Amino acid sequence: MSAMDTLKEAADRAAEAAAEFARIATEIATNAPEAAEAAGQGAAAAVGVDPFMFQLSIFAMACFVGYYVVWSVTPALHTPLMSVTNAISSVIVVGALVAAGADLDAGATWATRIFGFLGVILASVNIFGGFMVTERMLAMYKKKV
């Protein structure tokens, strides 16, 4: 009989949990507009986690991805690896673009624009130079004919 009791007890608990869940769901539904507003004010407010933590998670995961991907690179291609990592790290150009195109009407200064402009030049030297020289190098690696 004890097995039956346990089963019944479990069923009761499940029903209770379901009821509680339904209650919360209704609550969420009724509060949805406010919740959305809170989320709009920043994920931090709604979830209680600073957005920085999400970025940090991406950073940590990408470090691990980088670790495993780079170990699989054949040593013969270590020089192209350096030149291509160089080229992709120039994605810093997105920051330079934001600075160079900063809206003066919204309070941005010319100082920012000049810094951005210089940044765009430097980064694009690297983007074009880096990818092209990598392409040139990789085109040379040939198999025995």
Place this chain on the structure above:
Amino acid sequence: MADLAAFAYLIAGILFIMALRGLSHPTTSRQGNRFGMIGMAIAILTTLLILSPPSNFSGFLLIIVGLGVGGGIGAVIAKRVPMTAMPQLVAAFHSLVGLAAVFVAAGALYSPEAFNIGVPGAVHTASIIEMSLGVAIGAVTFTGSIIAFAKLDGRMSGSPILLPARHLINIALAVSLVLMIILLITTQWTGWFWLITLAALALGVLLIVPIGGADMPVVISMLNSYSGWAAAGIGFTLGNTALIITGSLVGSSGAILSYIMCKGMNRSFISVILGGFGGDSAVAAVIGAEVRPVKRGSADDAAFILQNAGSVIIVPGYGFAVAQAQHALREMADKLKEHGVTVKYAIHPVAGRMPGHMNVLLAEANVPYDEVFELEDINSEFAQADVAYVIGANDVTNPSAKTDPNSPIAGMPILDVEKAKTVLFVKRSLGSGYAGIDNPLFFMDNTMMLLADAKKMTEDIVKAMD
């Protein structure tokens, strides 16, 4: 719109990961490089699309001009640079990433609203920390890479420059950097930003000048890593996923390469960074090298030995790159193959001045990559080889690394060329290598020294084989 942009940046980040993944094999490598280009195009277009209103004509003009000028310069450099100059080119490119990081941080500091990180005088603390780290690492990368470039390009002596109390100065600079970052947060005075930049610029110079030319493979990988961390720091400031992913990819890539290079020399990363080891081979002292008998040979002797060999293993080193002997060497290998000789190439991880330096030069001379082997894959074959043709390499073949525990290179993994029946050693003089130590290989019975420029000697051997 913002979500869509974030998604596009994520795609760009993933494409960058696939770009590196492609490099796991030469056959997939070019496709990988294309992925990288696509990722970059997506990142740039996305940024342009979400940028301030299209009415902002002057801003877009600046961007177009910047992209055009920079892209043009980059394209010309990429087309013209000789393959032998690849180490200094990579160093120069690292310096640009570092300086770009400084400029982006400066831009963000003067118009924080444009970057959504606060208003002037009240920039978010987290953003200031990220920005300061980005700018400090960027500035170190910038000057450090310039010094590395000058050393690699021969514009500056490759021998270490040792300032008295340099460790103390470096520590003082590092501590002052931390203090100034704290002051920048509390006072929000832009002056601190520039002082941080100045201190980091000085630190970059001081960190790299004491490191000798032969340790450059580590330095260049390390600067590669730094440029990645600088990008990641800026990525946090901008909250940009593509930048964070790329920064950490590049950062870990450089760190792994530094580790591989250190292992190739059996030296700790710390001892390389502290510097003071080795210099130009020309500068290193020659101690009693000439008094012991060595067997010298001519190009004709070498040609005879090579032609009658069954298998030849070629061991290139930095001297081979300096002499630009890659095409002559390939010609020699072709001649040998005509004579039915098996030719293979053995590459030491730290041969040359950057990771993979030798492989690129051999590839340029159309040497098929499946004839080129890494140390661990070919080292056991020297015992069966008839001839080891050592061209411009020295310390990476020095048997005293295995036999003499007091040698400066003790424990360094080396190519066992002395096990070959005959060792042909092409070298300009009997001087020692960068470590400033004698190579007992010169005086072994099975070694024949070919004292000449690597390219000249190889060409003469080719002629003698006709």
